[in-house]
Amino acid sequence: MVDAAVRPSTTPDPRESATAPRIDVARLNDALMGTWGDVRRQAREMIKDSAFWRKDELGKDDHRERVLSQLHLLVDNKAVHRAFPKRFGGEENNGGNIAGFEELVAADPSLQIKSGVQWGLFGSAILQLGTKEHHDKWLPGVMDLSIPGAFAMTEIGHGSDVAAVGTTATYDPETEEFIIHTPFRGAVKEYLGNAALHGIAATVFAQLITNGVNHGVHCFYVPLRGEDGVDLPGIGREDDGLKGGLNGIDNGRLSFDQVRIPRTNLLNRYGDVAPDGTYSSAIDSPGRRFFTMLGTLVQGRVSLDGAASWASALGLHIAITYATQRRQFDGADGQEVVLMDYGKHQRRLLPRLATTYAQIFAHDEFLQKFDGVFSGRTDTPDDREDLETLAAALKPLSTWHALDTLQEAREACGGAGFMFENRLVGLRADLDIYVTFEGDNNVLLQLVGKRLLTDYAKQFQGKDAAALARYAVGMTAGKLFHGAGLRQLGQAVTDFGQVARSVERGLREEQQHDLLAGRVQQMVADIATRLRAAGKDKVLGARLFNENQAELIEAARAHGELLQWEAFTDAVHAMDDAETKKAPVLEKTLKRQKR
Amino acid sequence: MVDAAVRPSTTPDPRESATAPRIDVARLNDALMGTWGDVRRQAREMIKDSAFWRKDELGKDDHRERVLSQLHLLVDNKAVHRAFPKRFGGEENNGGNIAGFEELVAADPSLQIKSGVQWGLFGSAILQLGTKEHHDKWLPGVMDLSIPGAFAMTEIGHGSDVAAVGTTATYDPETEEFIIHTPFRGAVKEYLGNAALHGIAATVFAQLITNGVNHGVHCFYVPLRGEDGVDLPGIGREDDGLKGGLNGIDNGRLSFDQVRIPRTNLLNRYGDVAPDGTYSSAIDSPGRRFFTMLGTLVQGRVSLDGAASWASALGLHIAITYATQRRQFDGADGQEVVLMDYGKHQRRLLPRLATTYAQIFAHDEFLQKFDGVFSGRTDTPDDREDLETLAAALKPLSTWHALDTLQEAREACGGAGFMFENRLVGLRADLDIYVTFEGDNNVLLQLVGKRLLTDYAKQFQGKDAAALARYAVGMTAGKLFHGAGLRQLGQAVTDFGQVARSVERGLREEQQHDLLAGRVQQMVADIATRLRAAGKDKVLGARLFNENQAELIEAARAHGELLQWEAFTDAVHAMDDAETKKAPVLEKTLKRQKR
Structure with a gap:
C-alpha cells in the first residue's frame, strides 16, 4: 500500500510538455525500496489484510486488545522473527528484520511500536545483553508471544540521563538472589509499553550493587506475573492512561518492592556476579560498559528513521493525490484550477517529497551499515561509534520531518485532512512521540x-x-x-x-x-x-x-x-x-x- | 487559570543577579489582559468549575453530549449574550463578547468552538444578515439554546471559494416560497457543527435564483426538525465521525432535497425578494454584496486570533513550569541541572513566549478596532476593509504559532508532554483545524x-x-x-x-x-x-x-x-x-x- 506512496500517476498529464522526462516509475520505486525491497513488499502484502488495520473508532481499551491480537497475527505470519538466531527459527537477518518492522507503521503505528517493544526492545535486551542460558530459556517464549514483556529502562526521574536511574539490584550472597527495588517515587519505571496490562515479565535496568559497590546500570530479567496470571509479590503497576497517540499500546509504570530474582537472571554478557558476589566484566569503565550495552539497542533508532520516512511518504501520497484532483477558484480559462497547479501548493508539497526521497535513500545506507555491524561483517568499535552517530544524526531529522510533512499534508487537504478516516491526523498524533522517545532529538x-x-x-x-x-x-x-x-x-x-x-x-x-x-x-x-x-x-x-x-x-x-x-x-x-x-x-x- | 499562564514565578530565584529588573507581575498581567480584562477574569473564574472541563477519557459520543450540556451552563451563567441586542437581554458589547468567548479555549476548545457555532456563526448570521422580524422570531431561541443551529456555508466542493457554492434557493412566486436544493454531491454542506445531531435549524448559504436570474449567494433560515424532533422532509444529515480534534462537536453534512421555506426566511438585510419575485439590493455588484455579507461575520477570525494566542500562553505556562522544576544530567557543581538553565531550552521557550506576548498585545488592538466597527463608532467602508485585512494578517500568524508552540512545549516536556492529562497534546490536536477553518491561513x-x-x-x-x-x-x-x-x-x-x-x-x-x-x-x-x-x-x-x-x-x-x-x-x-x-x-x- 505505501508502495504507491512515491509513485506518481502513470496517466500522462496533457499539461506536461513534450520534453518532460519520461520517468520509469517501477525503476524509481525499486531504488526507493532499497536493499531489502523484497521484505518490504512482503510486509506490504501482509498488511493488505484488514485485520492489521487500525480501527479509528475504538476506544483505548479496545484498541489495546486489538493490537495485542495483531501481534499474535504477526507471529502466525512469521513476520517478526528475522533477527533472531537460526536455532530458534529465526534468520539472523538484521537489516531485513528492521525493514519489515518499519512497514508496520502504515497499518497502525501502535502495532509497529508494540511489536518494537516486544521483539525489538524486550527481546533484543535478552538476545543482546543475555547469554546462551537466557536465550534458551526465554527467547522461544518471546518470539511466540507466550512471554509478552516490558523494557523497563526509563524512570519518572530519568529519561535522557538513563545512567542515573534510581532502581537498585542489590546482590544477596546468602540466597544467591538480586533484590530489585524502587527506593523512591522518581525511580518508578515509566512510559513502558506492555507494563499497564499485557507484560508478564520485564527487562529491568538497575544499579547493580554487590559487596557494597555500585557497578553501574545492568539489565535483569524480572518475572512480573505468576502462572496464575496474578502479579507477583512486590510488583506495582500503574496505567499511563490516555496519550496523545499510540493508544493501542498499554504504556504504564512498574515499581519493585524488594523483589527477589535468581542471580542468573542478570543478563550477563557485559558484566557478571559470581555466587559469592564478586563482580567481573571485560570492560573496566562503568561508563563505557553501560554505553556498550546501550549500543546493542541502537536498532530502535534505526527503525524509527525508516518508519518516519515512510510515514512521510504515505502522508505526501495522500496530499498529492488530493491536490491532483481537488479544484478551487476559477483560472484564467474559466475552469476551476486543480490545487497542484498553484505555485504555493507546489512549494508546500514538492520540496517535502524531495526531502523524503533523500531520507529514504539515506536510511537504506544507514540500514546497510547497521546490518554490517550486527551481522559481524564490519563490527569494530569505530563501526559501532559511526553507527551510533549516524543514528543520532538521522533519526531526529526524519522524525521531525515526518511531523512537519504530515501537518503540511493535513493543511493542504483542508477540512478533509482533519477527518480521521483520511489518516493524516492519526498518523501525526501517533508519530509525535517519535521525536522524543528512543533518545530525545x-x-x-x-x-x-x-x-x-x-x-x-x-x-x-x-x-x-x-x-x-x-x-x-x-x-x-x-x-x-x-x-x-x-x-x-x-x-x-x-x-x-x-x-x-x-x-x-x-x-x-x-x-x-x-x-x-x-x-x-x-x-x-x-x-x-x-x-x-x-x-x-x-x-x-x-x-x-x-x-x-x-x-x-x-x-x-x-x-x-x-x-x-x-x-x-x-x-x-x-x-x-x-x-x-x-x-x-x-x-x-x-x-x-x-x- | 490561564491568567497565570504568563506569570513568572514570584519566588525570588537565588541565581538571579541583584541587578535583574524587579518585575511588577500584576501590572504586566493587567497589560496582557488588555481592554476587556474584567470580562476575561470573569470567564476564567467561571471555568474554574470542573463542570466546564474537558473529560479526556470520554469517547466522541459522550464528549458531544457533555459539551452540549456545557452550552446550557453557559446560558445559565449569562456568559454568551454580550453581543446581542439589549432588547433581548444582551449588552451590545462586541469586544467584551469576543474576549469572554476566547477564554473558553482553556476549558475545552470543543466548548469554545461549539459556542462559536451557536452564537458566533448561526446566531450572528441571523443578527447581522437578518432584519427585525428575524431577530424577534429567532434570536431569543438562539440565545437560550432552545434553537441549536448550524451555520451551513462550506460545501464538499467549495470551502475557500464560497462564492461558488452549488446549493440553490429558487424562488417560487406561486407559493411565495424558496426551494432550497442540493443539486449534486459536491454541493452538500460539509463540516458543520451542530449538523450531525443537535441542530434543529440552519442558516444556509445558497445561490438565490428568482425569475431565472442568479443574484449570487444569500443566507436563508432553514428549519431542520419539526416539533416532534424528527427531521423535516427533504433534509439529509450525515455524521463526519471522528476528527483529529474538537470531537466534542457534532460536525456533519446537510443536504436539501427541494426543501420549501417561506419567502420571509431569506435573511434580507443586504438583498430582498418581493412577493412577485422582484429582486432588490442596495449593493449592485453581486460580488461586493456577498463580501459585504461575509464581512459581517469577521468576528470568527477575530476570536480565533485571541483564543490561539491564549492557548499558546497556556502551553508555555505548562512547559515553563515543568522546565523550572525538572532536572536532568549533572552540572559542573555535581547537582542535576534544571532544564530551564540549558541554553537550548531557553531558546526553545523564551522566544515563543515573547512572540506570544506580541500576539496578545496585537490582538487587543485588533479587538478594539473590531469593537469600534461593530459598535458603529468607527464604521466606514475603509474601517471594514482594514479590519478584514487585519484579521487576514493576524489569524494565520497566531494560529500557526499556537501549533508550533504547543508542539515545542510538548517536546520540551518529553514523555510527560505526551500524556493526555498534561493537556498539551489535546490542545494541539484541537487547535490544528484553527489554521484552515474560518479562512485557510x-x-x-x-x-x-x-x-x-x-x-x-x-x-x-x-x-x-x-x-x-x-x-x-x-x-x-x-x-x-x-x-x-x-x-x-x-x-x-x-x-x-x-x-x-x-x-x-x-x-x-x-x-x-x-x-x-x-x-x-x-x-x-x-x-x-x-x-x-x-x-x-x-x-x-x-x-x-x-x-x-x-x-x-x-x-x-x-x-x-x-x-x-x-x-x-x-x-x-x-x-x-x-x-x-x-x-x-x-x-x-x-x-x-x-x-
Missing part, C-alpha cells in the same frame, strides 16, 4: 555535535604550543574576517545564485557539496573557537558550552542534512536510466529543499 | 498580499506614461543593484549586528522598525515589478501571479510580523513601570523572535 543531535567537535579537535592533536598559537592567531583573523564579512557570505550566496542557475541545466555537485560541507565546518569551527576561550577553567567551559548548545545542535542538524544530500546524490548516480534521473524531484532537490 | 495571507500590492500600486495612480517609464527604468536599475547586490543585504545585516548590540542596552526602535518595514516594502516591490512584465496580457499575468504566489504569502507574513512588532512596542511604551519594562522577554523580543 535534541539530546541526540547534541551527541552528534560533540562528535563533530571531537573530530575537529583531532586536527590539532600532537601539535606543539607554537602551532596552536599560530592556529589561534589564524582563527582570530578568520573570526574578524567572518565578523566584518557578511560580505563574504554575500559573495558566497551571489556565487550560489550562479550555481542555482546551473542546477537548472544539471547537477553541479561539487559546488553544492562544498557549500553544504563548508557550512558544517564553519559552524563547528566557530563553536570550537568560542569554547577554546575557557582554557582549563571547567566552570567557564561548562558555561560556554551551554551558551553554544543551541548552535551546536544546529551544526549537527546541518551535518545530518549533508549526509542526506550525499545519499541522495549517490542514489541519483546509481539510477541507470537517463530520463528518470531527470525527474524534477530528483534533479532540483537541493534548490527546493533549501527554499 | 494561506488563502487569508494571499488576501493580505493582494492588498499590499494594491496599496503599492496606488503610489503610481494618476502618474502619466513618462513617469511610469521613469519608474520602470528606476526599477530595472534597482533590480540590477539588488541582483548583484547581496552585498547590499550583507551591509544591512552587518549594520543590524550593531543594532542588535545596542538592543542589549535598550530598544533602538527606529532601526528595528526600519528593518521590518523595509523588508515588507522590498518584498512587495520585487513582486510588483515581476508582475508588471505581464502588461495587459491576462494569461501571462495569471501565470506570473501564480509563480509569485508563495513569495506574496511570505510578504504578507512579514507584514503581519511588523504589525505584531508595532503592537508589542506600543505596549512596552505604555508600561509605566521602568523596571518591568526591562523584563528580558519584553526588551529583547525582536532579537529572539528572529533567531
Whole structure:
C-alpha cells in the first residue's frame, strides 16, 4: 500500500510538455525500496489484510486488545522473527528484520511500536545483553508471544540521563538472589509499553550493587506475573492512561518492592556476579560498559528513521493525490484550477517529497551499515561509534520531518485532512512521540555535535604550543574576517545564485557539496573557537558550552542534512536510466529543499 | 487559570543577579489582559468549575453530549449574550463578547468552538444578515439554546471559494416560497457543527435564483426538525465521525432535497425578494454584496486570533513550569541541572513566549478596532476593509504559532508532554483545524498580499506614461543593484549586528522598525515589478501571479510580523513601570523572535 506512496500517476498529464522526462516509475520505486525491497513488499502484502488495520473508532481499551491480537497475527505470519538466531527459527537477518518492522507503521503505528517493544526492545535486551542460558530459556517464549514483556529502562526521574536511574539490584550472597527495588517515587519505571496490562515479565535496568559497590546500570530479567496470571509479590503497576497517540499500546509504570530474582537472571554478557558476589566484566569503565550495552539497542533508532520516512511518504501520497484532483477558484480559462497547479501548493508539497526521497535513500545506507555491524561483517568499535552517530544524526531529522510533512499534508487537504478516516491526523498524533522517545532529538543531535567537535579537535592533536598559537592567531583573523564579512557570505550566496542557475541545466555537485560541507565546518569551527576561550577553567567551559548548545545542535542538524544530500546524490548516480534521473524531484532537490 | 499562564514565578530565584529588573507581575498581567480584562477574569473564574472541563477519557459520543450540556451552563451563567441586542437581554458589547468567548479555549476548545457555532456563526448570521422580524422570531431561541443551529456555508466542493457554492434557493412566486436544493454531491454542506445531531435549524448559504436570474449567494433560515424532533422532509444529515480534534462537536453534512421555506426566511438585510419575485439590493455588484455579507461575520477570525494566542500562553505556562522544576544530567557543581538553565531550552521557550506576548498585545488592538466597527463608532467602508485585512494578517500568524508552540512545549516536556492529562497534546490536536477553518491561513495571507500590492500600486495612480517609464527604468536599475547586490543585504545585516548590540542596552526602535518595514516594502516591490512584465496580457499575468504566489504569502507574513512588532512596542511604551519594562522577554523580543 505505501508502495504507491512515491509513485506518481502513470496517466500522462496533457499539461506536461513534450520534453518532460519520461520517468520509469517501477525503476524509481525499486531504488526507493532499497536493499531489502523484497521484505518490504512482503510486509506490504501482509498488511493488505484488514485485520492489521487500525480501527479509528475504538476506544483505548479496545484498541489495546486489538493490537495485542495483531501481534499474535504477526507471529502466525512469521513476520517478526528475522533477527533472531537460526536455532530458534529465526534468520539472523538484521537489516531485513528492521525493514519489515518499519512497514508496520502504515497499518497502525501502535502495532509497529508494540511489536518494537516486544521483539525489538524486550527481546533484543535478552538476545543482546543475555547469554546462551537466557536465550534458551526465554527467547522461544518471546518470539511466540507466550512471554509478552516490558523494557523497563526509563524512570519518572530519568529519561535522557538513563545512567542515573534510581532502581537498585542489590546482590544477596546468602540466597544467591538480586533484590530489585524502587527506593523512591522518581525511580518508578515509566512510559513502558506492555507494563499497564499485557507484560508478564520485564527487562529491568538497575544499579547493580554487590559487596557494597555500585557497578553501574545492568539489565535483569524480572518475572512480573505468576502462572496464575496474578502479579507477583512486590510488583506495582500503574496505567499511563490516555496519550496523545499510540493508544493501542498499554504504556504504564512498574515499581519493585524488594523483589527477589535468581542471580542468573542478570543478563550477563557485559558484566557478571559470581555466587559469592564478586563482580567481573571485560570492560573496566562503568561508563563505557553501560554505553556498550546501550549500543546493542541502537536498532530502535534505526527503525524509527525508516518508519518516519515512510510515514512521510504515505502522508505526501495522500496530499498529492488530493491536490491532483481537488479544484478551487476559477483560472484564467474559466475552469476551476486543480490545487497542484498553484505555485504555493507546489512549494508546500514538492520540496517535502524531495526531502523524503533523500531520507529514504539515506536510511537504506544507514540500514546497510547497521546490518554490517550486527551481522559481524564490519563490527569494530569505530563501526559501532559511526553507527551510533549516524543514528543520532538521522533519526531526529526524519522524525521531525515526518511531523512537519504530515501537518503540511493535513493543511493542504483542508477540512478533509482533519477527518480521521483520511489518516493524516492519526498518523501525526501517533508519530509525535517519535521525536522524543528512543533518545530525545535534541539530546541526540547534541551527541552528534560533540562528535563533530571531537573530530575537529583531532586536527590539532600532537601539535606543539607554537602551532596552536599560530592556529589561534589564524582563527582570530578568520573570526574578524567572518565578523566584518557578511560580505563574504554575500559573495558566497551571489556565487550560489550562479550555481542555482546551473542546477537548472544539471547537477553541479561539487559546488553544492562544498557549500553544504563548508557550512558544517564553519559552524563547528566557530563553536570550537568560542569554547577554546575557557582554557582549563571547567566552570567557564561548562558555561560556554551551554551558551553554544543551541548552535551546536544546529551544526549537527546541518551535518545530518549533508549526509542526506550525499545519499541522495549517490542514489541519483546509481539510477541507470537517463530520463528518470531527470525527474524534477530528483534533479532540483537541493534548490527546493533549501527554499 | 490561564491568567497565570504568563506569570513568572514570584519566588525570588537565588541565581538571579541583584541587578535583574524587579518585575511588577500584576501590572504586566493587567497589560496582557488588555481592554476587556474584567470580562476575561470573569470567564476564567467561571471555568474554574470542573463542570466546564474537558473529560479526556470520554469517547466522541459522550464528549458531544457533555459539551452540549456545557452550552446550557453557559446560558445559565449569562456568559454568551454580550453581543446581542439589549432588547433581548444582551449588552451590545462586541469586544467584551469576543474576549469572554476566547477564554473558553482553556476549558475545552470543543466548548469554545461549539459556542462559536451557536452564537458566533448561526446566531450572528441571523443578527447581522437578518432584519427585525428575524431577530424577534429567532434570536431569543438562539440565545437560550432552545434553537441549536448550524451555520451551513462550506460545501464538499467549495470551502475557500464560497462564492461558488452549488446549493440553490429558487424562488417560487406561486407559493411565495424558496426551494432550497442540493443539486449534486459536491454541493452538500460539509463540516458543520451542530449538523450531525443537535441542530434543529440552519442558516444556509445558497445561490438565490428568482425569475431565472442568479443574484449570487444569500443566507436563508432553514428549519431542520419539526416539533416532534424528527427531521423535516427533504433534509439529509450525515455524521463526519471522528476528527483529529474538537470531537466534542457534532460536525456533519446537510443536504436539501427541494426543501420549501417561506419567502420571509431569506435573511434580507443586504438583498430582498418581493412577493412577485422582484429582486432588490442596495449593493449592485453581486460580488461586493456577498463580501459585504461575509464581512459581517469577521468576528470568527477575530476570536480565533485571541483564543490561539491564549492557548499558546497556556502551553508555555505548562512547559515553563515543568522546565523550572525538572532536572536532568549533572552540572559542573555535581547537582542535576534544571532544564530551564540549558541554553537550548531557553531558546526553545523564551522566544515563543515573547512572540506570544506580541500576539496578545496585537490582538487587543485588533479587538478594539473590531469593537469600534461593530459598535458603529468607527464604521466606514475603509474601517471594514482594514479590519478584514487585519484579521487576514493576524489569524494565520497566531494560529500557526499556537501549533508550533504547543508542539515545542510538548517536546520540551518529553514523555510527560505526551500524556493526555498534561493537556498539551489535546490542545494541539484541537487547535490544528484553527489554521484552515474560518479562512485557510494561506488563502487569508494571499488576501493580505493582494492588498499590499494594491496599496503599492496606488503610489503610481494618476502618474502619466513618462513617469511610469521613469519608474520602470528606476526599477530595472534597482533590480540590477539588488541582483548583484547581496552585498547590499550583507551591509544591512552587518549594520543590524550593531543594532542588535545596542538592543542589549535598550530598544533602538527606529532601526528595528526600519528593518521590518523595509523588508515588507522590498518584498512587495520585487513582486510588483515581476508582475508588471505581464502588461495587459491576462494569461501571462495569471501565470506570473501564480509563480509569485508563495513569495506574496511570505510578504504578507512579514507584514503581519511588523504589525505584531508595532503592537508589542506600543505596549512596552505604555508600561509605566521602568523596571518591568526591562523584563528580558519584553526588551529583547525582536532579537529572539528572529533567531
